[in-house]
Amino acid sequence: MTVTSTIAAPPINAINNRARASYARGYSKTLSLMLIAPLVLLMGFGFLYPVGKLLIGSLFAPEFGLEQFRRLIRSPLYLTVLLRTFEIAFAVTIASLFIGYPIAFAMAKLPRRWAALTTVCVLIPLWTSTLVRSYAWIVLLQRKGVVNELLLNLGWITQPLRLIYTEGAVIMAMTHVLLPYMILPIFAAVHAIPKELGQAARNLGAGGTSAFWRIMLPLSLPGVFAGCLMTFILALGFYVTPALVGGPRTMLMATLIGQQTTETLDWAFAGALSTVLLAATLTFVIAFRKTLSLNRGFAGVA
Amino acid sequence: MHGEPIDILQIEKTFGDKSVVSDVSLSVKAGEFLSLLGPSGSGKTTLLMMIAGFEFPNAGQICVGSRDITYLAPNRRAVGMVFQKYALFPHMTVAQNVAFPLRMRSVTTKDINRRVSEMIDLVQLTGFEGRYPQQLSGGQQQRVAVARALIAEPPVLLMDEPLSALDKKLRETMQIEIKRIQNRLGVTVVYVTHDQEEALTMSDRIAVMSEGRLVQVGSPFDLYQRPATSFVAEFVGKMNFLNGEYVEAELGKCRVRISEHATLSSDLVADGESEQYRLGGRVRVAIRPEDITITRRFEFGHTTDNVLRGTVEAVIFLGQAHIILVQIEGQGEAPVQVLVPSSIGHATFVQGETVDLVIAPSAVRLFPRGVGSVQ
Numbered sequence: 001m002t003v004t005s006t007i008a009a010p011p012i013n014a015i016n017n018r019a020r021a022s023y024a025r026g027y028s029k030t031l032s033l034m035l036i037a038p039l040v041l042l043m044g045f046g047f048l049y050p051v052g053k054l055l056i057g058s059l060f061a062p063e064f065g066l067e068q069f070r071r072l073i074r075s076p077l078y079l080t081v082l083l084r085t086f087e088i089a090f091a092v093t094i095a096s097l098f099i100g101y102p103i104a105f106a107m108a109k110l111p112r113r114w115a116a117l118t119t120v121c122v123l124i125p126l127w128t129s130t131l132v133r134s135y136a137w138i139v140l141l142q143r144k145g146v147v148n149e150l151l152l153n154l155g156w157i158t159q160p161l162r163l164i165y166t167e168g169a170v171i172m173a174m175t176h177v178l179l180p181y182m183i184l185p186i187f188a189a190v191h192a193i194p195k196e197l198g199q200a201a202r203n204l205g206a207g208g209t210s211a212f213w214r215i216m217l218p219l220s221l222p223g224v225f226a227g228c229l230m231t232f233i234l235a236l237g238f239y240v241t242p243a244l245v246g247g248p249r250t251m252l253m254a255t256l257i258g259q260q261t262t263e264t265l266d267w268a269f270a271g272a273l274s275t276v277l278l279a280a281t282l283t284f285v286i287a288f289r290k291t292l293s294l295n296r297g298f299a300g301v302a
Numbered sequence: 303m304h305g306e307p308i309d310i311l312q313i314e315k316t317f318g319d320k321s322v323v324s325d326v327s328l329s330v331k332a333g334e335f336l337s338l339l340g341p342s343g344s345g346k347t348t349l350l351m352m353i354a355g356f357e358f359p360n361a362g363q364i365c366v367g368s369r370d371i372t373y374l375a376p377n378r379r380a381v382g383m384v385f386q387k388y389a390l391f392p393h394m395t396v397a398q399n400v401a402f403p404l405r406m407r408s409v410t411t412k413d414i415n416r417r418v419s420e421m422i423d424l425v426q427l428t429g430f431e432g433r434y435p436q437q438l439s440g441g442q443q444q445r446v447a448v449a450r451a452l453i454a455e456p457p458v459l460l461m462d463e464p465l466s467a468l469d470k471k472l473r474e475t476m477q478i479e480i481k482r483i484q485n486r487l488g489v490t491v492v493y494v495t496h497d498q499e500e501a502l503t504m505s506d507r508i509a510v511m512s513e514g515r516l517v518q519v520g521s522p523f524d525l526y527q528r529p530a531t532s533f534v535a536e537f538v539g540k541m542n543f544l545n546g547e548y549v550e551a552e553l554g555k556c557r558v559r560i561s562e563h564a565t566l567s568s569d570l571v572a573d574g575e576s577e578q579y580r581l582g583g584r585v586r587v588a589i590r591p592e593d594i595t596i597t598r599r600f601e602f603g604h605t606t607d608n609v610l611r612g613t614v615e616a617v618i619f620l621g622q623a624h625i626i627l628v629q630i631e632g633q634g635e636a637p638v639q640v641l642v643p644s645s646i647g648h649a650t651f652v653q654g655e656t657v658d659l660v661i662a663p664s665a666v667r668l669f670p671r672g673v674g675s676v677q
Contacts, residue, residue, distance in 0.1 A: 196389035199356050202376040203383045205406035205454060214402075218393050 051274075058271030068272035078256070082276065085253040088171055088242075089235035095175040096182035096231050097224065103179075104186035104223075105216075126180040134244045137173040138164060141245070165247030173245045178234055182227040189223020190216065229288060236281055253277045305333035305490035306367035306457035308353065313362035315348055315514075322348045323359070324514045332457075335484060335491045337501040340511035341537070346494045349511070350460050353492065354383050366458055377406070382451035382489075383460040387467060388443045390435035396422070396446050397431035403454040417453060424483060425449045441472045448483060459484075461493045465500065477504055498538045502526065510534050532669035535588045542594075542638045544587040544630065545671075548579040555663060558587055561632025564610050568666035584671040591641040593665030596626060599656045608666075610659040612638065614651050619644070626651055628659060 027035070058068045072078045107118045125133060140146050141163040148160040163169055193216060201211035239254040246252070253273065260270035308330040315323040323345040330336045338346040351357040353364055355376035364372045371379050390399050397418055404414045422428055425445040435443055444464060451459055461480075465473045481504055484491050495501050501508045502522040509519045510533075518530040529535035536543070546558035549565060556579070557567045566587060579585055599611065612628040615637050623644055627637040640659065642651075651657065 194387065194389065196385045196387060197391060199354075199376070200383070200385060200389035200391075201402075202356075203354060203379075203381070204403040204450065205377050206402075207375075207377055210406065215391060219391075 054267070054271040055275050055278075056271075058268050058275055061268030068268050069276075071269065072272055072276065078273070081251055081253055081256050082280070084167075084250070085236060085277075086280070088167065088174070088250075088252060089232050089238075091171045092174045092178060092235045093182075093228050093232045095171060096179050097228060099175065100179055100182035100227065101186055101224070104183045104227075105190055105220075107183070107187045108190035122180050122183050125176070130177055130240050131244075133177055134173060134241045137169065137176070137241075137245050141169055164245060165249065167246075167250050170242050170246040170250050170252075173241050174235055174238055177241055178231045178238075181230045181234060185226040185230065186220060186223040189220045189226075193219045225288070225292060229285065233281055233285065236277065304457065305488050307332045308458060308490060308492065309363075309365040310349075310353075311363040311365075313349065313352065313359045313364065315345075315352065315357065315359050322514050323352070326362075326511075326514075326516050328509055328516060328519065330490055330492060333488045333490055335481070335493065335504060335506045337493045337495055337505040337508045338511060339495055339498060339501040339508050339537070341496055343513075344511040345514040346496075346511045347462060350462055350492060350494050353458075354381055354460055355379050380454075380456045381458045381460060382454070382456035384444075384447045384451050384462065384464045386463045388435075388447040388464075390443055390446055390450070392435055394434075395431065396427060396433050396435070396438070399435065399446055400449045400453055402450060407454060421449045421453045424486070425479075440468050441476060444468065444476055445479070448480065452483070452487060452489065455487075456489070458490045458492070461491060463495055463497075464493075466495075466497070473500070480504065502538070508538075510537065512537075529588075529667070532586050532588065535667060535669065540591050540639060540641075542589045542591060544589070544633060544635055544638070546585050546587045546668075548581060548583045548585050548668075550581065556668060558585055558666075558668065560587065560610060561630070563631060566608055566610070566661060566666050567663045568668055569663045579668070579670065586669040586671050588667040588669060589638075589661055589665055591625065591639040593661065594638070594640045595660040596628070596640045596642060596651070597658050597660065598650070599658050608661050608663065610638070610661065612657055612659060614653055614655045614657055616653060617651055628657060630659075 026032075059065070061068060103118065103122065107115050107122070109115075110118065138145070142148075143160050143162075143164070145163070147163060148157075151157045152160065197215055197219070198211055201215045202208070206214065237254050238252070239258060242250065242252045243255045243258070246255070254277075257270050257273045257277070260266045260273065308328075310326060310328040310330075313323055313326045314321070326345075326349060328336075338349060340346045348357060352359050353371075355371070355374060358373055362372070363370060366379070366381065371381070391402065394402070400421055401414050401418045404417060409417075418431075419428075422431060425448055427442060427445050427449070430438065430442065435446065438446065447464070464480075465476050468476060477500060480491075493501075493504065502525075505522055507519060507521055508525050510517045510525065512533050518525060518534050520528075525534060525538045529538060532543070535541050544560055546560050546566070549557045549559050555567045555569050557565055559565045568587075610630050612630045615627040615629050618625040618627070621644070624642045626640045626642055628640055629637045638659065
């Protein structure tokens, strides 16, 4: 009797599966709207409205026109700050990439125990406040800081070096703060590459190095691009770290905008600066994505 | 291209303190198609990985031809491999994938182009050179994987359950295809599978593994007709098992009591083998479904030798044949399967009918009911 029931079972299962599949295909429209409503409202009231008001405000002071933008272009100071912002963001991205890629690769490939330890080392800074981490750099780099004391005691230098409030310090501190945003996407990409692809490359005659350059690296590029984009965009708008470690001579856009809103209370000009930063960022992102989508091989991978 | 022999000598492999492969010695002849057959966890894939160089044995030796490759890096072994999920490079086209091994060997571009197009022709993928792997069907990806593994002309090809991701129909086509390519190139193939039907169809010889050990090595016919242990008997082909009690041995025949009414005699017990059974001891009796003759019962009562009485539980239609499930009287075991060609089966037997199963002594195999036997 048991046998008869097993024979009858498969068709019933098949019908059940089909029914379940159609349920799973999608939520109803109402439910979908309800689920995304909180996010949409938050975006609208918390982001689009105030930012829009700030941007539009820049066009109406003192009266309608591009006066604020003209002011921005007239003074070389502001353009220098904009350029410096991009330079530093670029430097931070490159530095993060070179430091981050090996770490991400190790996280994905090390034996589980070591990988877990590395992951913790990457994530703990991420869970610590940016402010604390930036102050930590001040402790290290200031005139009487740990680094100078050490070098003086070793007798390698006679005068304390000027380490803090330099562009180098800003790049170093920002790289440190933004490194996890580079590592995590690359880690995800490397981790997602099936182990067999590496083995296949070795089996087909590739040494360890060429297996990396020809297989692992190209396949991890989507993660590299995501990491670079994220780090670059975050670096463009970074406020706390450059403000603390950088000082007045390495002012960046975010610090400048902050000054306009909190110190000079020139909201219209802050709006103009924000518009320029936002436009530059968007242009960059769109150009970046366009380049990627033109490349067929990567389109296939991503 | 010529295949080379593989000699595997007393290989041991442990992961931590768990032994995965123990004392495996195996010789594969040049150009032979050998299947490693076993359930998952039997160590067959680990053994394959050691031949490929992705795992290293704790002891023992692996030679291809006259070269000891036991500890050689995987890229220096000249051992091709087709992976279970093909492991095609997703960022390369079909042609680039197939050309990869040649690029690694600094072959000139002109030669690469010629050999790639020959190989693509051999696996019948002409016209697909510019496609990316994800634009191909499973069977086509399989062909690319085979082409890529063979283009550098390795003397040995390893295949790790290469057809397990395909549906049944395509699997059968690819089995024939792989045999055709192997015959054409003469490469030695070690083929890992858990599908005994696939192993029987494709192999020159089959090595059955269980719990890290080689259980039996032989031709498909050998394994099917003369399984060395009850594990092989159960794993290869369909097999009915009955519990029995060893009664006597006379004139080279062993007799086993199945129930109060029935005994079976067997003449498949080899010389000396019968000594492992003692009178009154429990044994496992194995009979192939096609070795049983089923007849409708006409008379009751008297006990006949080599006839089991039972009741039909179900009739299953297979196409070319029927499987008739018969519950044997006095046996708590699962019903016995009887294979009957279609033309007779359907009309003759119905559920609930009482039947006699006639089993020739030459079809009755005995196995000890000891530790390690499959329940």
